[in-house]
Amino acid sequence: xxxxxxxxxxxxxxxxxxxxxxxxxxxxxxxxxxxxxxxxxxxxxxxxxxxxxxxxxxxxxxxxxxxxxxxxxxxxxxxxxxxxxxxxxxxxxxxxxxxxxxxxxxxxxxxxxxxxxxxxxxxxxxxxxxxxxxxxxxxxxxxxxxxxxxxxxxxxxxxxxxxxxxxxxxxxxxxxxxxxxxxxxxxxxxxxxxxxxxxxxxxxxxxxxxxxxxxxxxxxxxxxxxxxxxxxxxxxxxxxxxxxxxxxxxxxxxxxxxxxxxxxxxxxxxxxxxxxxxxxxxxxxxxxxxxxxxxxxxxxxxxxxxxxxxxxxxxxxxxxxxxxxxxxxxxxxxxxxxxxxxxxxxxxxxxxxxxxxxxxxxxxxxxxxxxxxxxxxxxxxxxxxxxxxxxxxxxxxxxxxxxxxxxxxxxxxxxxxxxxxxxxxxxxxxxxxxxxxxxxxxxxxxxxxxxxxxxxxxxxxxxxxxxxxxxx
Numbered sequence: 001x002x003x004x005x006x007x008x009x010x011x012x013x014x015x016x017x018x019x020x021x022x023x024x025x026x027x028x029x030x031x032x033x034x035x036x037x038x039x040x041x042x043x044x045x046x047x048x049x050x051x052x053x054x055x056x057x058x059x060x061x062x063x064x065x066x067x068x069x070x071x072x073x074x075x076x077x078x079x080x081x082x083x084x085x086x087x088x089x090x091x092x093x094x095x096x097x098x099x100x101x102x103x104x105x106x107x108x109x110x111x112x113x114x115x116x117x118x119x120x121x122x123x124x125x126x127x128x129x130x131x132x133x134x135x136x137x138x139x140x141x142x143x144x145x146x147x148x149x150x151x152x153x154x155x156x157x158x159x160x161x162x163x164x165x166x167x168x169x170x171x172x173x174x175x176x177x178x179x180x181x182x183x184x185x186x187x188x189x190x191x192x193x194x195x196x197x198x199x200x201x202x203x204x205x206x207x208x209x210x211x212x213x214x215x216x217x218x219x220x221x222x223x224x225x226x227x228x229x230x231x232x233x234x235x236x237x238x239x240x241x242x243x244x245x246x247x248x249x250x251x252x253x254x255x256x257x258x259x260x261x262x263x264x265x266x267x268x269x270x271x272x273x274x275x276x277x278x279x280x281x282x283x284x285x286x287x288x289x290x291x292x293x294x295x296x297x298x299x300x301x302x303x304x305x306x307x308x309x310x311x312x313x314x315x316x317x318x319x320x321x322x323x324x325x326x327x328x329x330x331x332x333x334x335x336x337x338x339x340x341x342x343x344x345x346x347x348x349x350x351x352x353x354x355x356x357x358x359x360x361x362x363x364x365x366x367x368x369x370x371x372x373x374x375x376x377x378x379x380x381x382x383x384x385x386x387x388x389x390x391x392x393x394x395x396x397x398x399x400x401x402x403x404x405x406x407x408x409x410x411x412x413x414x415x416x417x418x419x420x421x422x423x424x425x426x427x428x429x430x431x432x433x434x435x436x437x438x439x440x441x442x443x444x445x446x447x448x449x450x451x452x453x454x455x456x457x458x459x460x461x462x463x464x465x466x467x468x469x470x471x472x
Contacts, residue, residue, distance in 0.1 A: 004049035016053050019046070020133070043166070047136050048173060095134040103128060104141040107161065111153050114190070116160040123164050139165025143174060147182060152189035154199075185257050188250070192218065192259065204249045206242070217246055225265040231288040240273035240285060247271065278347050286344070290337035297333035301326030346397065353401050354408055357463040364465040371405075371453040374398035375446055382442050391442065399449040406452035409459065 005014050008022040023046045030038045103126065110119045129135045142161060146153075162168040191200035197211050204214070220233070234240050247267060251257045255267060272281035304325040353370055355361050366373075378395035385391070457464075
């Protein structure tokens with residue numbers, strides 16, 4: 001059969017009255033106490049046929065449904081019409097829409113209180129829900145209201161409500177993905193209430209986060225985005241990661257499920273601050289930390305420099321101010337910042353150079369020849385300034401890029417960390433220099449860069465980007 005209505009022996013344009021009459025006839029031969037599986041199948045098909053009747057009449061439910069699939073069940077031959085008195089006795093009494101709305105509203109109100117046992121006990125004592133037709137209509141109305149209002153509700157009450165109305169089964173035809181998202185949003189709305197923050201703390205699972213800390217973070221994310229407080233909050237290196245971790249666990253990675261009161265720009269900032277590569281948020285936090293460190297170093301250096309000048313020397317004249325502590329401390333604060341800035345410049349280069357061969361990149365020839373060009377630049381600088389270490393500026397990145405690119409395309413990462421491997425190789429430079437009593441930095445770095453580059457070039461010769469583009 002192609003539709004649930006045809007399974008009942010009805011035409012595709014049949015109304016609800018004809019469907020209820022056919023359902024009553026089937027119900028005589030399929031009792032729940034005698035044939036539970038048959039009754040369950042009959043009831044599921046009745047719900048689907050009822051939905052089809054209402055959709056034809058313009059009464060579609062206000063929540064997503066799964067796509068209808070062909071029905072493969074064998075039809076039962078409809079019997080001849082029974083006397084009117086028998087049919088009327090078998091047709092379930094019709095519950096008014098006002099009564100359905102009232103029961104659905106009370107059901108959701110009880111579910112919002114968080115007591116699943118009390119909810120089920122109340123539902124089982126409602127005589128109006130003893131009718132299968134009234135129970136099905138009330139269940140669908142409850143789901144419609146939940147999709148429309150997203151009431152705060154714990155998971156156990158959601159499961160109890162859907163289970164009582166048989167809406168947690170495949171036959172209910174409610175879209176599973178939409179229902180799962182609704183469940184997450186209702187659970188989050190429940191846990192966001194102040195009385196249930198302890199439940200939220202246990203689900204988030206970050207041991208160092210207390211209930212006051214979680215309340216502080218929730219209040220922070222609901223405030224409009226502003227640069228000064230955000231930069232102050234992210235001054236400590238671990239602050240961004242902790243906030244991003246909290247957000248991820250709060251919504252289970254589904255950031256669209258977060259309440260509308262959460263500032264989206266603030267959420268995006270903290271997620272970008274923990275992403276790999278160079279992002280605006282990461283640069284802003286790094287520069288703010290760097291400038292703060294320089295300012296603190298300058299203040300401490302001035303205090304150290306001014307302290308001796310407050311006394312008098314033996315001649316009775318005031319001592320001069322020596323600014324050496326200021327320069328030293330600012331140099332100490334400046335060095336980590338310079339290293340961080342160089343790392344930020346290196347990350348885009350590494351991302352561009354490390355793309356797989358099947359991914360098109362800008363300037364493919366330059367991407368392929370980056371390592372040899374850097375090696376040539378380092379060699380030229382060494383020949384031009386033999387006693388200067390400036391040749392390391394292109395050679396060290398060349399060796400690092402070559403090793404990283406080779407590592408990404410080999411299986412050697414199964415037995416040692418790539419960072420440990422690269423750092424260990426670079427530490428061989430002073431060891432070799434001590435053993436051979438000569439400066440072997442240049443040849444060692446050239447070998448370290450060119451051998452992995454040549455090896456990788458040979459292995460990727462069949463899929464090189466430049467070859468593909470030239471052939472095209």
